[in-house]
Amino acid sequence: MKKQATTIHYSLILLLFFLAFYWQDRYAIAYVDDYPYAFMVTEQATNYLSVVDDGAERVPVTSLADAVVSQSRDYFKSNGRFVIHTLVQFFCGTMSIERFALFNSVVFALFTLLFLRLAGWRKGLFELLALLSVIWLLMPHKGLVFFGNISNTVNYLWTGTATLLFLLLYERLPQRTVSPLLLAAATLFSVVTGSLQESFSICISGALVLMLLARRHELNRTQVILTAAYVVGTMVCVLSPANFNRVESNGGIGFNYHVLMGLLASPPFLLVVAAAVVLWVKGLWRQACQRHLFYVAAIVIDLAFMCAIAYNGRHQLTVLNVLCLLLLIRLGRDYGIARMAWARYTALAIIIVSALSYLPILHVRKTYHDTFQALVEQVRQSTDGTAYTHDFDTLTETIRRWPLLDGYYVSTFTISDWDFYQRSLSIYLTRGRSNSLIRRVVK
Numbered sequence: 001m002k003k004q005a006t007t008i009h010y011s012l013i014l015l016l017f018f019l020a021f022y023w024q025d026r027y028a029i030a031y032v033d034d035y036p037y038a039f040m041v042t043e044q045a046t047n048y049l050s051v052v053d054d055g056a057e058r059v060p061v062t063s064l065a066d067a068v069v070s071q072s073r074d075y076f077k078s079n080g081r082f083v084i085h086t087l088v089q090f091f092c093g094t095m096s097i098e099r100f101a102l103f104n105s106v107v108f109a110l111f112t113l114l115f116l117r118l119a120g121w122r123k124g125l126f127e128l129l130a131l132l133s134v135i136w137l138l139m140p141h142k143g144l145v146f147f148g149n150i151s152n153t154v155n156y157l158w159t160g161t162a163t164l165l166f167l168l169l170y171e172r173l174p175q176r177t178v179s180p181l182l183l184a185a186a187t188l189f190s191v192v193t194g195s196l197q198e199s200f201s202i203c204i205s206g207a208l209v210l211m212l213l214a215r216r217h218e219l220n221r222t223q224v225i226l227t228a229a230y231v232v233g234t235m236v237c238v239l240s241p242a243n244f245n246r247v248e249s250n251g252g253i254g255f256n257y258h259v260l261m262g263l264l265a266s267p268p269f270l271l272v273v274a275a276a277v278v279l280w281v282k283g284l285w286r287q288a289c290q291r292h293l294f295y296v297a298a299i300v301i302d303l304a305f306m307c308a309i310a311y312n313g314r315h316q317l318t319v320l321n322v323l324c325l326l327l328l329i330r331l332g333r334d335y336g337i338a339r340m341a342w343a344r345y346t347a348l349a350i351i352i353v354s355a356l357s358y359l360p361i362l363h364v365r366k367t368y369h370d371t372f373q374a375l376v377e378q379v380r381q382s383t384d385g386t387a388y389t390h391d392f393d394t395l396t397e398t399i400r401r402w403p404l405l406d407g408y409y410v411s412t413f414t415i416s417d418w419d420f421y422q423r424s425l426s427i428y429l430t431r432g433r434s435n436s437l438i439r440r441v442v443k
Helices: 002-025 048-052 066-072 082-093 097-118 126-140 150-175 178-194 199-213 221-236 240-251 258-264 268-280 285-291 293-308 314-334 341-381 390-400 419-429
Strands: 385-387 440-442
Touching: 002 097, 002 126, 002 341, 048 419, 066 082, 082 150, 097 126, 097 150, 097 221, 097 314, 126 268, 126 341, 150 178, 150 199, 150 221, 150 314, 178 221, 178 385, 199 221, 199 268, 199 314, 221 390, 240 314, 258 268, 258 293, 258 314, 268 285, 268 314, 285 314, 293 314, 341 385, 341 419
Parallel strands: 385 440
Antiparallel strands: none
């Protein structure tokens, strides 16, 4: 009876966490890529952004079949994310972001449960609250990738959730008897997950291959098959002809110092660096690397990939931050840090700060959302194509003065000095009839 009551308590806490996320996500704002993704990529288009050009053919996405056809073309024009961008186009074209928030919140709930499993949650109430608070407080750029616009959340939260499930299968399936049907399903899932998003799949594939080489005598048949399947999926994504054009257009291979600024704004990475220094001083770093080879390798490979090949924003640090958080928690368990008094006091502080920050952040997100909706309504009713952006721009500037709000919990943007945004918002509001609904911006 006591065990049953405890399970109910855990379930209620997780349900409240889900509802808290959904309440925040209700105030997400569709912007940037969401608008062009609402339209099909044509045979003549240069890429998915061409839909905003003068004279472009604009066919709205009205079904999953439309999204599949569109991405079958875009695979050769923009990048290799066929599966994940099919979902992006389907959602952008067929539903409002308010309706999408419910689907996104369900995926976040799955992400949370999978994170708890991989973090080794041992069914303690205090530990549960601490782990949930870690996600809320220490996971950076949530405003972009967890409860941001449709394109970003599907690309990063949804891919992250599929990746966590793959890692759980990779860890747990070898511990049980796997039927041919289950193995076939897991293999197909691995291929699909590997093909979703290169910022995830490249580092995961690299770490899996390293594990295969370093521990070839320890891995069983299931892990070898899942590794091969995931790598095949990665190749489907990475070897898209569009990716090579994309790298070349971004200046080719070379060091990207902007990554350093993103890393300095990522608490999980900074904490891993601090933990590595402490372990090195105590002579435990080599032991820790051997025990957590997969996580260490994936983090290093992802750093190398972003520094040398592809980095265009802090949202691309999502997989790095998730892996860093999981590695930190696992290191804490290995060396008994969670049982130390200072660690428990720190966890308590994180829980308290998380609880106290929730309502102020909700207020900021709602205010920003409502201000933008007022701007959109003013544009709809304008008779001369003038957009008066003073209130929205002022609020954007105010939020950007607070680094722990901007990006972390709120995605800020402006349409004032960005012609592409004005065109894309115009086609979205007119369902493709015009790219010049907004003709003039008055700040």
